[in-house]
Amino acid sequence: GAVVSQHPSRVICKSGTSVKIECRSLDFQATTMFWYRQFPKQSLMLMATSNEGSKATYEQGVEKDKFLINHASLTLSTLTVTSAHPEDSSFYICSAISGGPSGTEQYFGPGTRLTVT
Amino acid sequence: DAKTTQPPSMDCAEGRAANLPCNHSTISGNEYVYWYRQIHSQGPQYIIHGLKNNETNEMASLIITEDRKSSTLILPHATLRDTAVYYCIVMGKLIFGQGTELSVKP
Numbered sequence: 472g473a474v475v476s477q478h479p480s481r482v483i484c485k486s487g488t489s490v491k492i493e494c495r496s497l498d499f500q501a502t503t504m505f506w507y508r509q510f511p512k513q514s515l516m517l518m519a520t521s522n523e524g525s526k527a528t529y530e531q532g533v534e535k536d537k538f539l540i541n542h543a544s545l546t547l548s549t550l551t552v553t554s555a556h557p558e559d560s561s562f563y564i565c566s567a568i569s570g571g572p573s574g575t576e577q578y579f580g581p582g583t584r585l586t587v588t
Numbered sequence: 589d590a591k592t593t594q595p596p597s598m599d600c601a602e603g604r605a606a607n608l609p610c611n612h613s614t615i616s617g618n619e620y621v622y623w624y625r626q627i628h629s630q631g632p633q634y635i636i637h638g639l640k641n642n643e644t645n646e647m648a649s650l651i652i653t654e655d656r657k658s659s660t661l662i663l664p665h666a667t668l669r670d671t672a673v674y675y676c677i678v679m680g681k682l683i684f685g686q687g688t689e690l691s692v693k694p
Contacts, residue, residue, distance in 0.1 A: 477631075505682065514675070515632070515684040564631050566682075577622070577682055579631035 473499045473569050477580035484555055484587055491551045492583045494565030500545035501567035505577070506538075509562040521548045555587045592676045597689045600670075606663040608688050610676030613657040620679040621652060623661045625672040626687070632675065635661065666692045 474497040484490050494504055502523050507515040519529045519540050527540035539551040548567075552559055566579045593611040600606040612621060620639050624632040636643055636650045638659070643650045649662040663670055675687040 475631075507684075514686050515626075517683060562629065566632075576634065576637070577679075578634060579624070581631045582629070584629070 473497075473567070473576070473578045475565065475567050475578045475580040477563075477565055477583050479583060480581060481584045482586070484585070486556055486587055487554055489551055489553045490555055490585060491549055492563055492565075492585075494548045494550070494567070494580055496546045496567040496569075496578075499567070499569045501548075501569065502545060503568045504542060504548040505566045505568075506540060506548070506550050507564045507566070509564060509582075515564060518550075552585065555585070557587045560585055560587045591683070592678060592685045594674070594676055594685060594688045596686060597691070599691050599693060600663075600666045602668060602692055602694050603665055606666040606670065606690060606692070608661040608663075608674050608676075608690065609658065610660070611658045612676065612678050615656050615678050617656075621650070621656075621659050622677045622679055622682075623648070623650065624675045624677065625670075625690075626675065627672045635674075637679070666690075668692050668694065 476495045478493045504521040506518045509515045517530050518533045519527045521527045521540045521542040523542045523545050529535045542548040562582050562584055564582045566577050569576050620637050622637040623635040626632045636648050638650045638652050652659045671692045673687040673689050675684050
């Protein structure tokens with residue numbers, strides 16, 4: 472199947488700093504990418520939908536000024552956690568849509584573990 | 589978006605078939621059913637998807653009821669490495685439910 476990568480895989484940052492996470496579709500072009508976060512022993516929670524060349528659409532309760540999303544090209548979307556706080560510590564996962572003949576297929580990245588100290 | 593309901597946990601003996609059910613009674617006619625699994629601290633892995641016909645690939649089989657209100661993922665010969673959380677999702681905005689935590693035991 473298609474491959475989606477994330478960088479970094481793990482990051483530790485101090486409270487108040489900003490962290491950027493990259494999501495890349497390696498072997499296909501993705502007009503739409505999604506960002507999720509997952510707390511321990513919980514399911515994935517959709518944060519936002521990222522569309523190439525336009526503003527991201529955020530889910531209810533997700534602060535768009537805190538979680539900045541940029542989808543600059545058909546293979547790259549970035550999530551920047553601004554002024555991070557310990558409660559932002561989580562597992563952040565991106566996914567990308569690849570259109571196929573039997574319906575769209577969504578491929579996930581390996582995730583980024585963010586720890587804010 | 590259609591919601592899904594799955595049992596929170598299931599056990600299966602190694603080598604036996606694992607049958608994971610999912611209810612999606614509000615599914616629309618053109619919405620696909622997708623199955624993913626997630627092993628601890630990894631991104632979800634695609635397993636299989638279908639619209640209304642049963643599907644099979646090298647990983648699993650997907651049985652969708654005629655009214656499309658439920659489906660079953662079948663792992664024909666479960667191994668210890670199949671221990672994971674399995675998510676059934678209806679394509680739309682791909683909202684994840686709580687999934688089924690499958691434990692394959694020796």
